[in-house]
Amino acid sequence: MNPQSEVLLRQYDYLSGRVLLINAPTDQLLAELGDSIQASVWTWNFNDYQYFQNQQAQVHFGAELPVGEFDQAVIFVPKSKELLNYLIHTIAAQLPQGSSVFLVGEKKAGIERAAKQLQPYGKTLKLDSARHCQLWQLILDCKVQTKALADWAQNYTVATPKGDLQICALPGVFSQKHLDVGTAVLLPYLNQVTAGKIADFGCGAGVISAYLAKLNPENRIFALDVDAFALASTQMTFEKNQLNPQQLEIKAVTGIEDAPLFLHAIVSNPPFHQGIHTHYDASENLCKTSHRHLKSGGELWIVANRFLNYPLLIEQSFGQCTIKADQQGFKVLFASTQKNTKEVG
Missing domain, CATH: 3.40.50.150 (Vaccinia Virus protein VP39)
Structure with a gap:
């Protein structure tokens, strides 16, 4: 199991409803999520897309947010700071105010720096730090206009x-x-x-x-x-x-x-x-x-x-x-x- 997934599962009780997993690792995370969570995956990596398809997961491959209604989102930190800005903005424009967006990543991948990118969108809270990873929660409290790709x-x-x-x-x-x-x-x-x-x-x-x-x-x-x-x-x-x-x-x-x-x-x-x-x-x-x-x-x-x-x-x-x-x-x-x-x- 990827350490980011392990940290997320440690705070399982924060997850509920229709959860969009963004840039999720190719591991057993989906199998560990209970029936109360309707998880789907958004990836832009074609290798990862094929992995999740083979798992019979609900998965979307593309540069734009999948069509659908979501209650929460979990972003696994990408390498690019600019890409993370795009992901946060795009999901914030989709979810209603008061919704939670979670950010999880390895310390060596810059999770502490990445967590600061959440701040313009609402209240942020560090939920966990383990396995050389951190998990942050953002509670959206601002209106965000969708920007074209x-x-x-x-x-x-x-x-x-x-x-x-x-x-x-x-x-x-x-x-x-x-x-x-x-x-x-x-x-x-x-x-x-x-x-x-x-x-x-x-x-x-x-x-x-x-x-x-x-x-x-x-x-x-x-x-x-x-x-x-x-x-x-x-x-x-x-x-x-x-x-x-x-x-x-x-x-x-x-x-x-x-x-x-x-x-x-x-x-x-x-x-x-x-x-x-x-x-x-x-x-x-x-x-x-x-x-x-x-x-x-x-x-x-x-x-x-x-x-x-x-x-x-x-x-x-x-x-x-x-x-x-x-x-x-x-x-x-x-x-x-x-x-x-x-x-x-």
């Missing part, structure tokens, strides 16, 4: 040889306020990517997807990410730049195994953070198995931290790996599958 996006400009791109990045999305160094290193090489069906794995705010679409109107972009806020950001970025919506297909994925087949190219600034932890599994699987999703002669383009062993993994899978650039701590890596002379198209 797009109003929470940060907007910034990225200069490209094809003109400026306007980027829309929602709270919690990688590189929310400015272009990250890795993508900046990769961008000058995107005009070398073969045209056609291209997957942007870990699409984030849609910088790579939008630029690939702008480079060639014939490109069809599959924007893949585990995070609903990233997928929504990419959609907003396409709309902001008035790109052809028929060029874009948004797809939630658990990893590269969910990517389409017979792609002309896969391009990625691969993710390696999940919550407050570092995970390389998705990125390493991309290096090891992406060739299965490519046509013969299909291309893999990756930008990654210089210290990571991706060139070796790619070489083991593709037979070769070319380092196109090595600058500012990042390498641009390229590989292609063997061409099948019998394959047409």
Whole structure:
């Protein structure tokens, strides 16, 4: 059992009615809640969504609050301060005054700082501190106006040889306020990517997807990410730049195994953070198995931290790996599958 869930269960008597669990951990918490509590889950992580579906839980995947009536909400602290602001505001606009919103999180994840973000919305009280976690209660005492999801996006400009791109990045999305160094290193090489069906794995705010679409109107972009806020950001970025919506297909994925087949190219600034932890599994699987999703002669383009062993993994899978650039701590890596002379198209 996750320690955050354990602390919440220690104060079980505070919970009642229709309780929305926001960003809940994938553990046995739901099974421990009694029949008096009608629990549902809101998550924006596609892996977590599939876990709760398998548990036959009432679960919603998306960047916006699920439709329905709720009596209480429990927010499990996310990594991003801006994302927590969005969650508190959004749930406060939904629940009636006098309702309780609970906030639970690990001390190392910043629960004490996060609890201060509750204060503008009403009276706050620390209910428990155990298992290196804290549980706080907010009793709502103010009226809050709902804000559209797009109003929470940060907007910034990225200069490209094809003109400026306007980027829309929602709270919690990688590189929310400015272009990250890795993508900046990769961008000058995107005009070398073969045209056609291209997957942007870990699409984030849609910088790579939008630029690939702008480079060639014939490109069809599959924007893949585990995070609903990233997928929504990419959609907003396409709309902001008035790109052809028929060029874009948004797809939630658990990893590269969910990517389409017979792609002309896969391009990625691969993710390696999940919550407050570092995970390389998705990125390493991309290096090891992406060739299965490519046509013969299909291309893999990756930008990654210089210290990571991706060139070796790619070489083991593709037979070769070319380092196109090595600058500012990042390498641009390229590989292609063997061409099948019998394959047409």
